[in-house]
Amino acid sequence: MRDVVALALVTVAFLVLPLLIGQTEHKVMAHMQNRLGPMYAGGFHGWAQLIADGVKFAQKEDVVPERADRRIFLLAPGVALVPYLVVLAVIPVGPGQVAIDLSLGLFFALAVMGIGVIGSIMAGWASANKFSLLGGIRSAAQLVSYELPMVLAAASFAMAAGTLSLTGIVEEWRWYWLFWQAGAAAVFFVAGLAELRRPPFDMPIADSEIIFGPYTEYGGLRFAFFLLAEYAGILVLCALTTVLYLGGWKGPLLPDAAWTLIKVFALAFIVIWVRVSFPRMREDQLQRLAWVWLVPISLAQLALTGVVKVVTDL
């Protein structure tokens, strides 16, 4: 029974929270750019804009280009979306409040998150479109470059906590992690943004030059699934960063789950803020950032984590 309720809650969170982040992005971006953003749908400050969008997407024709690799083309949005639902289930929102408590939760989360990118590579290849192919190849390039610093940074948290269980990591978390693990957190968050292809790392999508890259040929509900995958990805990245670096549910006064949500949304706000503030990075700058900055920083962080851990335990 507990499992049924937990999985139902995860599913609801997966369907609702990304929309909340999306709506926040609409409004925050608009106000940062001196606009109002959606104001009509639903009456109050356009709160129902994304629901209206969903209704529109659901009614649109499903066009599969003549030349496309039909089966892969149809499958790609599902491959992009579903992994984020599965990762969400291993993230604890409170002590013992986790749908699936895996002893190697961190490892599992990293492994499954990587699958999402394959959806966009599949879409890029199967569309048989030059823009899409370019976008797909860029997605692949980004995945190979940023996965490594992300994994190394995550390993630093695992070393600090001495466990791979996400619940265990939060239990081991202490306030001084905010300083001790700052390098790992920066690398993890930046690499995560790059893996989600969020601006300024949106070279594979680049709507103004390669027309949304892998998604060029998509319309209707399948396109909406790709969009949902992006926002679900933001949710997962922010939740993982919260659990690893910000102490998850820990905080005074408020209930555990409230603290988790507050931290997740604060990070999501930063994700939006970054999008508004930074211009898109060129492909060579992207690769350079990963290999010349993020990988060395994460190696140095591993050394720091190891030394501090062993010295304090002596």
Added chain:
Amino acid sequence: MHRARHWFPTTVYSALVRDYYGSYVLVAVLFLIGGGIVAGGLAANRLLRPNRPTPEKLTTYECGIDPVGEGWAQSHVRYYVFTYLYVVFAVDAIFLFPWATIFSAAGYGALTLGEMFVFLGFLATGLLYAYKKGVLTWV
């Protein structure tokens, strides 16, 4: 001891196995739920949407003019060296995870720390070598 042999396999061991596989059964169920959400959405979409394909509509989209040549063109994949680097480093990085959980356990201490620096040294040297070779600059 005699007693322990009797109960260990039947209760503790099977409980461990049940818990372990039980959580992965949940993972599988969640994949099914995800597939259900996608399939259900698309089924609803099928009932709601029009379907009027025309040859023009089904052509590949390229700036509004008729597409030239194939979408699957041969191109120079400039980052293939990054892929090699990634495979080498990521396979190494996997070994960090089991090690990370025990390296500070009692009785290891300075020894594992030394090992860690050997490991990091290998990675850093590899990266430095790639850097010197000019591999990390986009062609």
